[in-house]
Amino acid sequence: MRVSREKAAENRERIVETASRMFREAGFDGVGLDAIMHAAGLTHGGFYRHFKSKDDLAAEAVAHALERGAENQRRYTTLGKAVSGYLCEQHSADRANGCAMAALGADMARQGQGVRRGLTAHVRGQLDRFVRLLKHGSAASRRKRAIATLAGMVGALTLARAVDDPALSKEILAVARKAFGQAHGNC
Amino acid sequence: MRVSREKAAENRERIVETASRMFREAGFDGVGLDAIMHAAGLTHGGFYRHFKSKDDLAAEAVAHALERGAENQRRYTTLGKAVSGYLCEQHSADRANGCAMAALGADMARQGQGVRRGLTAHVRGQLDRFVRLLKHGSAASRRKRAIATLAGMVGALTLARAVDDPALSKEILAVARKAFGQAHGNC
DNA sequence: TCGGTTATATGACGATCGTCATCCTAGAAA
DNA sequence: TTTCTAGGATGACGATCGTCATATAACCGA
Numbered sequence: 001m002r003v004s005r006e007k008a009a010e011n012r013e014r015i016v017e018t019a020s021r022m023f024r025e026a027g028f029d030g031v032g033l034d035a036i037m038h039a040a041g042l043t044h045g046g047f048y049r050h051f052k053s054k055d056d057l058a059a060e061a062v063a064h065a066l067e068r069g070a071e072n073q074r075r076y077t078t079l080g081k082a083v084s085g086y087l088c089e090q091h092s093a094d095r096a097n098g099c100a101m102a103a104l105g106a107d108m109a110r111q112g113q114g115v116r117r118g119l120t121a122h123v124r125g126q127l128d129r130f131v132r133l134l135k136h137g138s139a140a141s142r143r144k145r146a147i148a149t150l151a152g153m154v155g156a157l158t159l160a161r162a163v164d165d166p167a168l169s170k171e172i173l174a175v176a177r178k179a180f181g182q183a184h185g186n187c
Numbered sequence: 188m189r190v191s192r193e194k195a196a197e198n199r200e201r202i203v204e205t206a207s208r209m210f211r212e213a214g215f216d217g218v219g220l221d222a223i224m225h226a227a228g229l230t231h232g233g234f235y236r237h238f239k240s241k242d243d244l245a246a247e248a249v250a251h252a253l254e255r256g257a258e259n260q261r262r263y264t265t266l267g268k269a270v271s272g273y274l275c276e277q278h279s280a281d282r283a284n285g286c287a288m289a290a291l292g293a294d295m296a297r298q299g300q301g302v303r304r305g306l307t308a309h310v311r312g313q314l315d316r317f318v319r320l321l322k323h324g325s326a327a328s329r330r331k332r333a334i335a336t337l338a339g340m341v342g343a344l345t346l347a348r349a350v351d352d353p354a355l356s357k358e359i360l361a362v363a364r365k366a367f368g369q370a371h372g373n374c
Numbered sequence: 375t376c377g378g379t380t381a382t383a384t385g386a387c388g389a390t391c392g393t394c395a396t397c398c399t400a401g402a403a404a
Numbered sequence: 405t406t407t408c409t410a411g412g413a414t415g416a417c418g419a420t421c422g423t424c425a426t427a428t429a430a431c432c433g434a
């Protein structure tokens with residue numbers, strides 16, 4: 001049955017948002033289109049009226065997740081707060097609503113052009129933002145520290161989530177919070 | 188047709204090694220058992236004489252890959268060399284034969300107990316090794332730097348692989364090489 | 375109001391997935 | 405040598421995958 005134009009746009013948006021969460025939770029290959037559509041309150045049939053393919057949806061879902069992550073980051077006024085907010089245990093526990101780089105990291109490199117382009121733009125944006133938040137040093141020095149900080153954040157969150165022992169996971173988060181939020185922010 | 192006991196053990200080992208490469212290349216869900224068995228020169232039927240399930244093979248394959256990575260790391264006599272060897276472009280380009288943490292990072296957190304236990308033990312071993320390679324500072328300080336270094340390495344390699352632009356990828360590797368191989372090693 | 379358009383539902387397709395039953399065969403044990 | 409056993413090949417199972425054809429129904433423009 002057909003729905004109104006705005007309802008259709010709303011449905012499409014809900015599909016993207018649902019897919020964005022489910023991809024982060026289960027990986028690109030870990031969830032099927034019917035599960036996504038069903039979770040969005042629809043059946044699988046109407047999918048191809050909205051998207052060209054699963055890859056197409058993946059690209060939109062990743063872009064959506066990354067944009068949400070960027071919005072979240074913009075709330076922080078210092079690099080230290082940004083790092084602390086990123087490397088908290090709540091973020092580590094909630095993979096589905098957190099950073100897509102940490103949730104899908106290695107999977108991204110295997111995805112199509114659409115997904116990877118979106119990620120690349122987001123990385124550039126995050127680096128630029130970190131450079132702006134850094135106070136001291138030359139532009140080149142600040143960019144280097146921005147790259148090291150971003151790499152440390154993604155790596156620490158990935159390791160903290162992958163590790164089986166909660167104590168080690170917490171230790172990684174706490175140490176990285178200090179190392180990348182303070183040391184790099186000041187020196 | 189049946190084969191000798193040693194031939195069977197050799198076949199089993201080849202399955203693990205092949206799976207270890209293919210999992211790193213395509214992800215746990217990106218490759219099927221028949222493709223693995225075929226790549227190992229066998230048919231898919233004999234699989235369950237060797238392994239209880241795909242998860243079981245995944246745990247062995249990850250353990251094998253991590254052990255290979257640890258062997259590789261042991262060749263380096265300083266932390267700086269270890270970091271440089273890890274964050275080189277050759278390693279970044281050869282996902283199938285490289286570090287399993289960077290190749291399967293986010294996927295690990297979604298896997299069963301067998302996979303995650305092996306990873307946790309490997310992380311512990313790598314941290315201990317880094318602590319040993321660090322010369323200055325207290326034991327607590329060295330452990331903190333070891334954690335930050337490992338996180339930076341994994342994050343940088345993950346980002347360098349995921350990013351679509353070769354120039355940005357190279358920049359991430361080069362900057363992280365210096366940041367985590369020199370600054371942390373000395374201060 | 376009426377006809378064209380379009381979002382969704384239903385259902386099916388070929389392919390592939392993990393798993394298993396069965397048979398064959400040859401090594402290992404007697 | 406004979407018997408037992410186990411590794412591998414063959415083939416099939418139910419489920420699920422991405423994709424698409426078709427039908428339905430209601431919004432939208434005329």
